[in-house]
Amino acid sequence: MKLSDLTHRAGEWLRGVGPMHDVVISSRVRYARNLAGMPFLSRCTGEQLRELETRLRDTVLDSRLADEMLYVDVAAAGKLDRELVVERHLISRQHADGRHPRGVAISGSETMAVMVNEEDHLRIQVLRSGLQLSEAFEDLSRIDQLLEERVSFAFHDRYGYLTACPTNVGTGLRVSVMLHLPALKLTGQIEKAFRAAKELHLAIRGLYGEGTEATGDFFQVSNQTTLGKSEPQILEEFSTEMVPNFIDYERKARHALLNRQARALEDRVYRAHAALRSARLISSEETMYMLSLVRLGASLGLIKDIDVHTLNELFLQTQPAHLQRLLNREMDGQERSAARSDFIRRRLSQN
């Protein structure tokens, strides 16, 4: 398995067929773990960083966490390859931009990505399409167990699993969903939803996670509390109390739009559709915006000739690094805008 194999398809988690896929793009769970008896990364010497990277890479690869695995030495990878894995949500922006020895192990289906030497020694992540948090958590527990048979993690009787940042300490568990909330945005209710989320101790981030602005119509919602609750409790509260509320608000807003402002909504959706089919130059920002409206239209039955899977794939493949890899050449912004519009028109005419 090579990194270039990934470019032509979307990961399993982006297939767009999971439960509640009209609103929930994907589910993600992750554990933050550190080796016992080792300093956290900020206090490691160069030698210790290399030692950690080698040791953890071997541990992860030897543990047979998945049938097919690819380890990307992020420090040795070229810029475009690093961007590619960021665009696929397999590593964080911070991990791509680091300068120390680091890497990521990815399973063939891309449902698992284990970052080595990110903020913590290990960040074990599992992804699924749509709302499938408990399935993802089951897999995460299995992986954690397999790793624990080979290494011992820093653990404290009172504080639990010890992490470099105290906001992750305890379970080290972060549970999140990527939501598509165009109707809440259009009807100006998104801030209200965010305020409610805030009161429920949830964090809202942009499309690419930590440090990215919550702009556009895609939002990553996750738990903030990792200490003082058990893992199943965190999972349960998040997936049965919090996420359904978001889904419910968004669906209600969509139907309100359809019932009360049908003409305006149709106009927006069909214009976006037309723009994607006709544009000769399109930025990735505009693409996201138009695709979001078309996705909304598809979920309401206004657009019938493009399925969610195609849309999800387009979201990914129109990103700068993907586009350059798919077309096999490096391009500047202007060239990309042209190539992107051609790519979208070709893809949509196949439907």
Next chain:
Amino acid sequence: MSDLYHEGMKLKCDKCGKSATIHLTEIVGGQKIEKHLCEDCASAEGITVKSNVPISQLLEDFILQTSPSHSPEQAAQHAVPSDLKCDVCGMDFNEFRSKGLLGCPHDYEAFDRGLLPLLERAHEGATQHIGKVPHSAGDSQKKQNALLRLRAELKSAVSLEDYERAASLRDQIKELEKS
């Protein structure tokens, strides 16, 4: 209908001219008032809260809250313990405060006094883990700390070019890891 038509246009923040991401329509005395704000200005106006509070912000709030403007009693009670220092990794509490990241697992004990209020704020008042316990938890705290110390000594032996000592420390680390 107006909400919908507005959304697509690039509106500027009413306050600072940056691009607005928050759009409000208020009805005041039958008058419809539209507001367009960027996240920062909306947050400053108290209309929204920043959705994502980074640790540095938490720390800052914490420091402000415990600044000397409070009564001396309060200050003493909450004083940020600047004297806290980890004798294993050498990090002190001020350095943690400026970076937001700890240096080694032992910091959780060394900075205990300083960290507790922070943990409470970050985790809905909780300071005790009740989740999963690794089956390797047989690796006592003592052993974990011993390993950390040996590694810190190794670091200084290497920097002093005392290779003999470094070699012996490496052996001790291997030995302890196996045990």
